[in-house]
Amino acid sequence: MTEYVLGRECEEPFVIPQSATAVSRQHARVTIDDNKNWTLEDLGSPNGTFIRGDNGQLVRVSRVSITPDTFIVLGGENVKGCSFYARHLLTPKNYTEDFYHIRDIKENFEKRLNRQEKKAKYIKWGTTGLSAIALIGSMFFTDPAGTILFLRLSSLVTVITGLAYDPINARKKIKEQETLFMQCPNPACHNTLSANDVKNLHCPRCKAQ
Ligand SMILES: [Zn+2]
DSSP: OEEEEESTTSOOSSOOOTTOTTSOSSOEEEEEOTTOOEEEEEOSOSSOEEEEOTTSOEEEESEEEEOTTOEEEESOSSTTSEEEEGGGGTOTTOOHHHHHHHHHHHHHHHHHHHHHHHHHHHHHHHHHHHHHHHHHHHHTOSSHHHHHHHHHHHHHHHHHHHHHOOHHHHHHHHHHHHHHHOBOSSTTTOOBOOHHHHHHTOOTTTOOO
């Protein structure tokens, strides 16, 4: 079993800067047991230990099973805290694996965006098609009541899809969630990486790569 106690006064494999004042002297512990099961445990720190959830938001934890891919935040996600991927404990000298992981996350978000754009296109054509059918249907009625009914149906289809599905907002939400994951893997950096930084596997602020 391997154990890492993390904090400003601990001997974790990488240095937590003294400026990270939200990190306690002994803040959290990561253990890797002989079966390669990882556990993260908060050591009663006042500012808390967090992991990034699937939706990108931070979740405060006291004791939780993690994987090498887990993004850990000690003390909060700002300059006073410190954040890193769990696997960085094993490779404190380089960030290559972390950058590959971030690149995979970005690729998944791009796939999601593509799917969402396809969906938007289908919905747009579906709505237009249904409205057109209702409109054409209305032309075959000599009875005004029937004509009105079909015209109403046509408008209703447009209004309902307009209210239920907003492609611009759906796209914006995916992009916002993606940004939450695009954090530099260097514990002390806190830079948000651009698409180019991720592609180049490099952080321009702290020079991590
Ligand atoms: Zn950086």
